[in-house]
Amino acid sequence: MLKLQPVTATIGAEVFGVDLTQPIDDALSDALHAALVEHQVLFFRDQHIEPADHLALALRFGDPVAHPAYPTVPGYPVVNVLENNEAKPPKIDTWHTDMTFMERPPLGSILRAITIPGSGGDTLFASLGAAYQSLSDRMQRYLEGLEAYHSFAHGFRQSLAEPGGLERLGDAVRDNPPRRHPVIRTHPISGAKQLFVNRLFTTHLIGVGERESAAVLAYLYDHLEVPEHTCRLRWRPGTLAFWDNRSTMHRPVNDFWPAVRIMQRITIAGDRPI
Numbered sequence: 001m002l003k004l005q006p007v008t009a010t011i012g013a014e015v016f017g018v019d020l021t022q023p024i025d026d027a028l029s030d031a032l033h034a035a036l037v038e039h040q041v042l043f044f045r046d047q048h049i050e051p052a053d054h055l056a057l058a059l060r061f062g063d064p065v066a067h068p069a070y071p072t073v074p075g076y077p078v079v080n081v082l083e084n085n086e087a088k089p090p091k092i093d094t095w096h097t098d099m100t101f102m103e104r105p106p107l108g109s110i111l112r113a114i115t116i117p118g119s120g121g122d123t124l125f126a127s128l129g130a131a132y133q134s135l136s137d138r139m140q141r142y143l144e145g146l147e148a149y150h151s152f153a154h155g156f157r158q159s160l161a162e163p164g165g166l167e168r169l170g171d172a173v174r175d176n177p178p179r180r181h182p183v184i185r186t187h188p189i190s191g192a193k194q195l196f197v198n199r200l201f202t203t204h205l206i207g208v209g210e211r212e213s214a215a216v217l218a219y220l221y222d223h224l225e226v227p228e229h230t231c232r233l234r235w236r237p238g239t240l241a242f243w244d245n246r247s248t249m250h251r252p253v254n255d256f257w258p259a260v261r262i263m264q265r266i267t268i269a270g271d272r273p274i
Contacts, residue, residue, distance in 0.1 A: 002031050006039065011127040011248070012231035013039035020047045020057055020240070029060045032242075036061075036108065037189045041125045041231070041243040041250075047112075048238045051076045051264065054112055057242075058266040062107050065269040067099065068172035069156060073264060080265045082111075086258035091158050095126065095225055096200035097249040101152035101176050104270030106245045111265045113239045120256035123241065126230045126249050128194035131223055132184065135195070143195075146183040146208075148217075150201040152176035180206060183220075185274050187246050195224060196274070198249050224249065245270075 003016040013035060018028065036042055051073050058064050064078035073079040084090045099106050111123075132140070153173050159165050160173070183205065185196040199221050205213040233241055243250060245267075 002028060002035075004035055004039065004042075007043070007231045010130045010229060010231070011040050011125055012043065012233075013041075014043045014045065018044065018047075020044065020049050020053050024057060024060050033061070036242060036244050037187070037247075040127055040129075040247045041241060043233055044240040044242070045236065046238045047240050049112070049240075051079050054079060054110065054240075054264065054266055058110055058268055062268040062271060064266050065106065067265075067267060068152075068175070069159065069169060070265075078266055080267070082263040082265060083261070084254075084257060085260045089257050090252065090254040090261075092200065093252060093254045094198075094200045095124075095221070095249050095251040096155070096198040097128070097196070098245050098267060100150040100181065100196070100198060100201045101155060101179055102270065103179055104273050105181070107268045107271050108243055108245045109265055109267045110240060110242045111263055113235045113237055114264055115260050115262040116235045116237055116239075117256035117259035117261055120253065120259070121235060121261050122253045123233045123235070124230055124251045124253065125233070125241075125243060126224055126251075128196060128224070128247050128249060129187070129190075129192045130229045132193045132195040134229070135223065140184075143183045147180045147206045148183050148197055149178045149180055149203045149206065151178040151203050152201070153178075154203050155201040178203065181274050185246070188272060190247075192247070194247050195220060197221070198224075225251075 001017045004013045006013050066078050067080050070080040098109050160169055183197055185194050187194055197220055
């Protein structure tokens with residue numbers, strides 16, 4: 001039987017009583033949908049599954065979409081491999097919501113631990129809804145109706161600057177021009193308002209001056225990231241994290257390198273335009 005243990009009062013829940021090597025029936029699927037919306041990120045322990053099981057879980061929520069910048073598991077073109085080792089240091093250590101450079105940003109992502117360092121390598125998650133709710137009424141009114149640009153090239157600027165980076169990622173840059181999204185989005189299921197900007201992909205606010213945009217975004221980024229809006233996951237082999245990309249952002253803690261860390265991720269396509 002599905003049981004949930006909240007991680008904090010704001011965000012996150014550990015899931016018990018689920019074996020992801022077994023078929024997911026309608027009742028369990030519905031319960032997981034509801035839990036994801038309520039808790040925003042779900043943590044599963046001791047799930048020693050295969051890519052086929054990983055994919056079966058994702059398909060219960062929508063159509064997977066491959067990330068244009070990462071390799072994939074052979075035979076599973078929508079299962080991305082995120083691997084770091086001595087020769088491949090981690091590059092992204094910035095708070096972000098996945099792939100907001102898309103016209104329809106993803107519904108969510110499911111990240112599975114394969115090889116975990118002996119210490120370090122945790123992931124932080126933050127609630128976009130809690131961040132919105134804790135803004136002052138005046139700031140909420142100021143932000144209402146504002147839009148911001150989100151850019152793939154901005155988010156992957158370090159990779160693009162490397163030798164061969166433009167050749168490797170040129171198609172992704174071309175296929176993902178900057179997109180404009182509302183600064184305040186409404187969750188399509190819960191109806192709750194979410195503060196929808198992030199340090200990695202958001203470039204500037206639309207319709208305000210450059211200095212004002214930079215100052216407001218800097219304030220919002222700091223506000224999003226306060227500890228009261230967050231929870232922290234310590235990975236173990238067999239751990240899965242499933243986050244609602246419509247209501248969260250996350251940040252890897254890259255304190256483990258040069259140890260080896262290998263993860264597999266499926267990203268679920270956005271269910272509708274913002």
